[in-house]
Amino acid sequence: MQPTPKRMPFYTILIKYREIGLLIIIALLVALVGIRNPAFVQPSNLLFIVEDTSIMAILAAGMLCVLLVGSIDISIAGIMALSAMVTGVVMRTFLQVTETTAMINGVETVVTLHTSLGMPLLILIGIAVGAVCGLVNGALIAYGKVLPIVTTLGMQYIVYGLCHMVSDGQAVYRKEMSDAFVDFSRVSFLGINSKIWIMLFVFVLLLLFITYFRRGRHLYAVGSNVEAAEMRGIPVNRTIVMAHVIMGALAGLAGLLYGSHDTKITQDMAMGYEMYVIAACVIGGVAVTGGSGKIFGVLLGALTIGVINNGLTMMRLTGNSEFWKKAIQGALILIAVVSNVLIQRTMHKQNLRRRNI
Numbered sequence: 001m002q003p004t005p006k007r008m009p010f011y012t013i014l015i016k017y018r019e020i021g022l023l024i025i026i027a028l029l030v031a032l033v034g035i036r037n038p039a040f041v042q043p044s045n046l047l048f049i050v051e052d053t054s055i056m057a058i059l060a061a062g063m064l065c066v067l068l069v070g071s072i073d074i075s076i077a078g079i080m081a082l083s084a085m086v087t088g089v090v091m092r093t094f095l096q097v098t099e100t101t102a103m104i105n106g107v108e109t110v111v112t113l114h115t116s117l118g119m120p121l122l123i124l125i126g127i128a129v130g131a132v133c134g135l136v137n138g139a140l141i142a143y144g145k146v147l148p149i150v151t152t153l154g155m156q157y158i159v160y161g162l163c164h165m166v167s168d169g170q171a172v173y174r175k176e177m178s179d180a181f182v183d184f185s186r187v188s189f190l191g192i193n194s195k196i197w198i199m200l201f202v203f204v205l206l207l208l209f210i211t212y213f214r215r216g217r218h219l220y221a222v223g224s225n226v227e228a229a230e231m232r233g234i235p236v237n238r239t240i241v242m243a244h245v246i247m248g249a250l251a252g253l254a255g256l257l258y259g260s261h262d263t264k265i266t267q268d269m270a271m272g273y274e275m276y277v278i279a280a281c282v283i284g285g286v287a288v289t290g291g292s293g294k295i296f297g298v299l300l301g302a303l304t305i306g307v308i309n310n311g312l313t314m315m316r317l318t319g320n321s322e323f324w325k326k327a328i329q330g331a332l333i334l335i336a337v338v339s340n341v342l343i344q345r346t347m348h349k350q351n352l353r354r355r356n357i
């Protein structure tokens with residue numbers, strides 16, 4: 001008779017499949033906040049949380065690629081600002097304001113139209129600016145052998161300076177934006193906001209890339225063991241550059257969505273946003289040392305932060321104090337990092353036991 005296989009303990013399943021644990025945590029958070037404020041669990045509010053988290057999730061998807069190769073990018077807020085500002089200045093330069101009449105509620109009304117370059121071209125400009133910044137980051141890290149945190153910290157200040165030069169110290173406001181740009185983050189399809197659709201598109205695209213394409217799998221190989229990757233003939237430097245280019249391009253896209261949503265593009269737009277993005281990745285189970293992480297976990301990590309942010313507001317635990325909100329967020333991030341370390345150690349010990357080492 002063959003021996004009956006032992007049933008895997010529940011805690012082992014949670015350790016092996018982090019996404020299950022995150023789903024349980026999100027469900028518990030939603031339930032706890034919903035008990036205190038029933039409006040929190042209304043479908044419209046839950047959809048709002050997903051919409052509000054979509055930009056962070058897009059950035060977290062890009063950060064996943066960077067962390068997988070054992071790097072990091074803390075310049076994404078600056079890249080967002082520069083991409084949005086360059087796009088905004090170009091849009092303002094070609095802006096045309098015209099007046100026409102339209103029937104609104106049966107009344108003939110004068111409507112002011114703001115038109116500029118087409119949205120596909122504006123999106124391409126924003127993504128291209130971000131990709132170039134990512135290319136510079138990746139080249140300095142991969143070929144210049146500069147520490148990622150030093151490179152991206154320097155890039156953060158450089159792009160903010162460039163943002164000031166490009167804008168001549170002036171912000172881009174709603175009246176200087178085309179109607180299509182403003183609607184970019186506001187239109188809905190099947191009752192779902194465009195930011196959510198764009199987020200889903202990015203995640204599906206990256207999921208296919210890192211799962212079924214060789215270059216996508218290289219991200220894991222480089223982050224797991226650089227020497228072994230080189231011995232297998234994997235282009236390590238090009239893979240690192242590629243990861244940063246993906247991050248930069250998605251930061252450019254996120255900058256356009258951020259500027260469109262706020263209807264204002266400033267030089268210091270989204271400053272400090274990188275901490276939320278890194279936290280979403282860490283909470284989602286991405287190893288900061290590289291080689292480990294799943295894109296679905298990153299999405300759940302971003303949603304966890306979104307639920308916490310919205311829940312703190314609706315429960316009114318912190319009142320109007322941004323300090324307490326950041327303190328609680330910081331504590332949760334620290335807990336997530338420590339949990340990641342403990343889980344990785346547990347998995348390592350279990351693997352050694354299976355090999356009888």
